[in-house]
Amino acid sequence: MFRIARSREGERITHYDLYKVDLSRGMTALDALFQIQDNMDESLSFRYSCRGAVCGSCAMLIDKVPRLACRTQVASIKDSKVDMREPFAAITDFPHGWDSEKEILIEPLPNLPILKDLVVDMTAFYNALETMKLWAEPPGDEEPRLQSPEERKRIDRYVNCIMCANCYGSCPINEREKEYVGPAALAKSYRFYEDSRVDERDHFLDAAKAPNGAPLCELIMNCVRVCPKGVAPGGAIRKMKNL
Amino acid sequence: MHSHDILVVGAGLSGMRAAIEVVKEADVAVLSKVHPLRSHSVAAQGGINASLSDQDSWKAHAFDTVKGSDYLADQDVVEVMAKEAPRAVIENEQWGTAFSRTEDGKIAQRPFGGAMFPRTCYAADRTGHNLLHTTYEQALRLGVTFYHEWFLTSLVQSEGKTCGVTAMDIATGEIHGIKAKAVVLATGGFGRVYGYSTNALINTGDGAAVALRAGVPLKDMEFVQFHPTTLYPSGILITEGARGEGGHLLNTRGERFMAEYAPKQMELAPRDIVARAIQTEIDQGRGFEDSYVHLDLTHLGREKIMERLPGIREISMFFADLDPIDTPIPVRSGQHYSMGGIHCDKDGKTPLSGLYALGETACMSVHGANRLGGNSLLETLVFGRLVGQKVREYVSKDPDVNSCGVEQAAFEMRERLQEILLRESGESPAEIRAQLGEIMDNEVGVFRNQETLESALKAIRFLKERFGNIALARSDTKFNFSLVRALELENTLDLAEVITMTALMRRESRGAHWRTDYPERDDESFLKHSLVTLIDDYLKTEYVDVKLGMFEVKERKY
Numbered sequence: 001m002f003r004i005a006r007s008r009e010g011e012r013i014t015h016y017d018l019y020k021v022d023l024s025r026g027m028t029a030l031d032a033l034f035q036i037q038d039n040m041d042e043s044l045s046f047r048y049s050c051r052g053a054v055c056g057s058c059a060m061l062i063d064k065v066p067r068l069a070c071r072t073q074v075a076s077i078k079d080s081k082v083d084m085r086e087p088f089a090a091i092t093d094f095p096h097g098w099d100s101e102k103e104i105l106i107e108p109l110p111n112l113p114i115l116k117d118l119v120v121d122m123t124a125f126y127n128a129l130e131t132m133k134l135w136a137e138p139p140g141d142e143e144p145r146l147q148s149p150e151e152r153k154r155i156d157r158y159v160n161c162i163m164c165a166n167c168y169g170s171c172p173i174n175e176r177e178k179e180y181v182g183p184a185a186l187a188k189s190y191r192f193y194e195d196s197r198v199d200e201r202d203h204f205l206d207a208a209k210a211p212n213g214a215p216l217c218e219l220i221m222n223c224v225r226v227c228p229k230g231v232a233p234g235g236a237i238r239k240m241k242n243l
Numbered sequence: 244m245h246s247h248d249i250l251v252v253g254a255g256l257s258g259m260r261a262a263i264e265v266v267k268e269a270d271v272a273v274l275s276k277v278h279p280l281r282s283h284s285v286a287a288q289g290g291i292n293a294s295l296s297d298q299d300s301w302k303a304h305a306f307d308t309v310k311g312s313d314y315l316a317d318q319d320v321v322e323v324m325a326k327e328a329p330r331a332v333i334e335n336e337q338w339g340t341a342f343s344r345t346e347d348g349k350i351a352q353r354p355f356g357g358a359m360f361p362r363t364c365y366a367a368d369r370t371g372h373n374l375l376h377t378t379y380e381q382a383l384r385l386g387v388t389f390y391h392e393w394f395l396t397s398l399v400q401s402e403g404k405t406c407g408v409t410a411m412d413i414a415t416g417e418i419h420g421i422k423a424k425a426v427v428l429a430t431g432g433f434g435r436v437y438g439y440s441t442n443a444l445i446n447t448g449d450g451a452a453v454a455l456r457a458g459v460p461l462k463d464m465e466f467v468q469f470h471p472t473t474l475y476p477s478g479i480l481i482t483e484g485a486r487g488e489g490g491h492l493l494n495t496r497g498e499r500f501m502a503e504y505a506p507k508q509m510e511l512a513p514r515d516i517v518a519r520a521i522q523t524e525i526d527q528g529r530g531f532e533d534s535y536v537h538l539d540l541t542h543l544g545r546e547k548i549m550e551r552l553p554g555i556r557e558i559s560m561f562f563a564d565l566d567p568i569d570t571p572i573p574v575r576s577g578q579h580y581s582m583g584g585i586h587c588d589k590d591g592k593t594p595l596s597g598l599y600a601l602g603e604t605a606c607m608s609v610h611g612a613n614r615l616g617g618n619s620l621l622e623t624l625v626f627g628r629l630v631g632q633k634v635r636e637y638v639s640k641d642p643d644v645n646s647c648g649v650e651q652a653a654f655e656m657r658e659r660l661q662e663i664l665l666r667e668s669g670e671s672p673a674e675i676r677a678q679l680g681e682i683m684d685n686e687v688g689v690f691r692n693q694e695t696l697e698s699a700l701k702a703i704r705f706l707k708e709r710f711g712n713i714a715l716a717r718s719d720t721k722f723n724f725s726l727v728r729a730l731e732l733e734n735t736l737d738l739a740e741v742i743t744m745t746a747l748m749r750r751e752s753r754g755a756h757w758r759t760d761y762p763e764r765d766d767e768s769f770l771k772h773s774l775v776t777l778i779d780d781y782l783k784t785e786y787v788d789v790k791l792g793m794f795e796v797k798e799r800k801y
Contacts, residue, residue, distance in 0.1 A: 008719055026476065026562075041726035043718040049281040050443040052479045053561065054372055054554075057281045071561050108276070115414065118721040122278070134379035136339035144295075144336040146348030146509035152341055159341045159366070159373060163280050 002032055003098055004044065005107040013107065016095050023074060029062055029106065030069040033118075035215045037174065053228060056164030058116050060109040063100075064091050066166040066226045069078040077104055084222045088175040097195070109169035124178075125165045128185035132207040136198060151196035157189035158236060160229045167223035167233050179212040183223035183233030186214055188238035208240050244650060247272045247388075248638045250423035252395050252450055252484030255282035256371075256620065257602030258429035259378050260627025262387045265635045274390040274410055274421070276445060276727070277381050283431050283443040284623065287371025288482035288554060290363035291624070292617035293328035295350060295484045301325040309794050310610025311513050312359040313754035314770065315347035315463070317790040320589040320607045324618070324625050327421050329413035330623040330695040332364050343551070353487045353551075355616045357513035357801070361487075363617040366481050368554040371620060378624075393419075394727050395449050395624040396660075397427065398457040398598070399652040406647030409452075409656045413727060416720030418660065419652035424638045425597045426631065428454060432581040436735045436742065438680020440578035441480040445731075450604040452734035454585045455741065459595050460776040462606040463583035464738070465745035465756050468614055469531060469689050470579030475535040477562050481555055483616040485540060485572075486510040488551050492521065493537040493571065494529035502535075508801040515613045515755040516801060522689045529723050537571035544568075576689055580619060582610045582755065583742070586774055591630030596797060597642060601630045608772060611789075612754020626711065648735045669714030669789065672729040675706050679732075679739060682706075687743050692760040696747040703739050710736055741782065745773045748784060766796060 002021055005013040019040055021032045030051055037044050046069070053071040060069055065082045078101070084091055086102040090110035123159055128134075139145075167183035168174050174182050189208035191222040193201050208214050214237050221234040246268050251258045254275035262273045275282065294304045305325035309316050336342055336350065343351040343365050355363040382389075392413040399407045399420070407422040419753035433448025434440035455461055471492075472481040486492070492510050494500045505512035505522040512520075521536050530536055540548055540555075545568050548556055552567075559567045585600035587593045589607055593600055600606075602623045609622055686699035710733060715725050751765035752758050771786035 008721075010721070037725060038671075042716040043723075044720075045722035047277075047281075049277050049445050050283065050286050052286060052443075052477075052558065054369075055277075055281040055283075055285050055443065057277065073561075101750075116719065119722050126278070129380070130383055133384075135384040136337075136377075137384075138334075138337040138339075138381075141337060142333065143352055144333045144342075147341075147344050148348045149344045149346065151348075152344050155341055156367075159376075160369065162285075162372065163376075192339075195341070197339070201263055 001103045003095065003103045003105050006117055007114045008116065009089070010113070011155040012114065025163065027074045028070055028171065029072040029074055029077070029104070030058055032074055033069060045116045053161060056162035059109050059164040059166045059169065061090065061109055061169065063105050066109055066169040068164060068166070068228050071228060072103065082225050084225060086168060086172045086220050088172045090175070109165060111169050111171065112165070113175040122165060125168050125182060125184070128181040129188070132181060132185055132189060134185065134188045136192065139199070145197045147196050154194050155191050157231055158187050158194070161187055161231045162229055164228065166226045166228060170222040171219060172220055172222070173216050177216055178207065180216045181213050183237065186217070186240070187231055187233035187236045190240055205240060205243060214240050244420050245421060248423065249425050249427065249634055250274060250421055251427040251429055251564050252408065253429035253431060253602070253604070254279035254389060255431055255602065256286035256375055256378055256623035258427065259382045259387070260624050261427050261429060261601060261631040261634070263382055263385055264628050264631025266385045266387050269635055269638055272388040272390060274393045274395065276392060276394045276413065279382070279389065280376065280389050282375060283446055284371050284375045286443060286480065287620050288368045288480060289355065289484035289487065290353060290365035290370045290617045291332055291620040292355070292358070292362050293332040293364055293621065294362055294405065295329055295332065295352065295364070296360070296362070299362055303360060304328060304362060306794055307358050308609070308615055310753060310799055311613055311615040313613055313764065313799055314796045315608065315611030315753060315772070315789055317608050318793045319790050320609045321591055322793060323629070324609050324621060327625040327629070328621055331628070332622060333756060335374055335377060335624065338377050338381050340366060340373045353484060354511060355487050356483050356511045356517065357615045363487065365484065368484050368552050368603050374620060394730065395430065395453055396656050396730065398453045399647060400457055400595060401647035402590045403596055404642060404644065405595055406644035407649040409649070409653045416723050418653050418657045420649035422644060422647070422649045424642050424644055425589045425634045426598060427591070427599045427601055428585060428604055429461055429601040430604045433735065433738050434578045435583065436679070436739045437578035437683045438479050438677070438751065439684050441470055441478055442578065447731035447734050448604065448738045449731065449734050450600070451585055452737045453494070454598070454600070455737055455777050458597065458777060459593050459598060460774045461583060461584040461741055462586040462772050463608055464741045464772055464775060465749050465773060466582035466754060467578060467742065468514055468580035468582060468755050469518040469576040470516055471521050471576050472538050472574040473577035474558060475561055477576050479558055479562055480579070481538060481558070481572060481574055483514070484580055485538060485552055485555055488547060489543055491539045492523045493539050495531055496529060497573045500524050500529070505801040512801040513613055515617060518689055519757060521576050531573065535573040535575040538594040539571040540567045541569060543573065559617060560788065576745070580614055581614065582606070582608070582614055590633040591626060592633065597637065599630055599634050601626055604616045612756060660726070663713065664715060668713040669712040670709045672713050672715070672732050675710055675713070676732050679703065679706055679736060683739055683793040687746055690757055691746055692758060693747065693800070696743055700740070703736065703743055707736050707740065741775045744782065744784065748773065770796065
């Protein structure tokens, strides 16, 4: 059984609907959502695209853990607990009547406004890229720059971020401080700061250390636990705090 | 009403690169049904081709591309792509893409199928992801305007001239008209015409279908690439880079069966050849569970896999519950790429004035009957820039679109969708979608013949009829993805019909199009592009010449 948070008008979860899904081998949470939309309830809204854990569209709260629905095997949800520290209401408050042993609970990603059902407003998450100017200023040369494999390796982890916002949805600071840019944007700052090819690297450190950035982080590290790509934003933030 | 000089539809690499090219001098906006970072370019793994080395040359790259295309590619387009390739790669490096590196710090290049030189630049096995995020960063830097989560519903023209589109704002469900002097369709491939595909679920060929309905011809639609190695049973792509790095294909007898099919190139023969080999092994009883073969990476060792193929390892672990360091990966062929698309020339120009096409949804044709790995990312960046320049020139002449009926078209689209939404009962889109996928997989797949194609065509036409009577359950106007998916289904149905018709017409085997009843290439009759144009409710078919000239047409052997 799937217990799914619903919100027709957005803003808040108004109720939960229960669906009985036909399980099959290898079925993912995203497959289950499509089965519901196709055969049971066409009004259920959720985002999707690649179904291969690379586009980052389908981040949501599954059994109280932010995960990518497409990469989450239904069969293993009940065995894959992630202990999140300093949890907050969206993580600790259980819906009335939820049978946590038998029902898989699906809710929108926390810390971003709900638009409809499992679709959240990612504007604040995306906006940090622009306000922090997280891009390279191209030098305009005609030759590619050199970068040693070791130098490249220093940014590899951060380059792998798919901007799914699982980290943002797991972070108690994002719940508390609406202006906090969140772990992904800070990891991306560090990616540019550490890139041996970047000339104006201090810009990225300054952007990260602005009052709405790294100083707000309390190194709770939920972001590291829920990141589907091993980016470990918390590690980058810790390093920047010490710089 | 919304209005722009240039409206780009699609925010993958093609669309964003085109927008970047024009943003300083023209009023441009990019409309996409998903946020740009969710576009399917993100899923490209293996790499992007460019002759960067002194020992390589653009001409060698062009030759490999033309031979790989089974001589159906237009050689003038191939020449442009091969010559511009290093520039496109270097530009993205300058923008910040973290390409993998050689020991001396240069951009690393790996061998790829059908290429006689290791010219595929890569960022581990996440090349598309790196290029897309980097290109998006640059689009933000330059202030490109986006319509996020807007779904294209029609193209509007007046007196043979493009004047805009209608589109649905998915967040509100409202249909809007957007006036534009030029429209660039960069909506990607249409793999979801098939059931078993590596493509994102969003790849439904919206641009190609909308162009078809606007009377713009589609070209070479029968040429559908089946990637040899997709993860069984989910169909997720396992990059050709896995074979480029030395992976072996094995049947149930433990044989490297490619020795039978392409003794010289082995696993690195072009995709069409390897896909047929795998299908043949399975058909002849040498596949596992009659369904797949093994892609064995175990001899590459942990270090190489971790460094060069980390994404493949992750996919295998999460989607097949195995670690390729210790265990071979179960793979089979699956739909991967659409060589065909909207008929256009090397400037992206279609027969409809003011309409341009670009990337996988276009057919210039640079891939002919079979695309080589590493050439699709390249196509997006090279032609994104060049087509952008041509569109800018077009709008600088200030074509008059004031008298066009974008508002009227939006009104009519609203009426049409209202009518569908208000139906009390009818056919289920989910059922039609499932049946279409099955028909295309089974009857318009790697091996085709007259009988299966005729049966498929009949079945698709019946599904189209049924689609005319679909009904959707009561839903909300906000984020009505059931409606979006129904409209996407309509697009795939229209394209499936064209794919199957042209496959039936082409009585030869060339590149990815293999007819068991016509197993030879027939240059006499079919060294030509197929074109299909919708005139009223009738699909007109014709053939046009291929642009040859640089390389002599020869037998294709590997």
